[in-house]
């Protein structure tokens with residue numbers, strides 16, 4: 760049988776035994792998340808802790824960060840990767856200062872997503888999945904972000920931008936510092 764071809768995500772992951780270190784304040788923050796869950800259900804804290812790791816590791820989930828969480832939660836490294844690779848809100852490679860996630864699912868698609876995506880990408884000079892040379896913008900196409908009634912829409916950082924038009928997109932990008 761032919762070997763599986765790595766995906767564009769997994770072939771970017773550098774596997775190492777390095778374990779990330781975090782400040783006492785960050786560890787306390789992680790413990791406060793952990794305290795919200797039963798002692799025998801520490802795995803349930805994985806998603807909030809991945810958000811903390813992503814923030815502290817420069818906007819993405821790297822191998823040392825995953826190794827840390829596996830130790831911190833007494834899980835297998837693969838348990839952490841399973842969750843980190845499932846959700847599009849966790850970045851598996853470095854992203855730009857403004858991470859533009861454009862919804863490509865049905866409602867957004869039929870309401871104009873392809874034109875919005877083409878416009879953003881040609882304006883920034885990149886393709887979906889790429890980051891501008893100055894590190895300012897990354898464009899990703901993602902599945903439904905739960906805002907189908909205001910399609911087409913995109914998320915930048917934690918902010919939703921809805922009922923998009925080309926003019927609206929231009930203003931939003933211009934306002935990104």
Ligand code: FES
Nearest residue numbers: 862867903906907
């Ligand atoms: S289809 Fe785009 S937000 Fe649901």
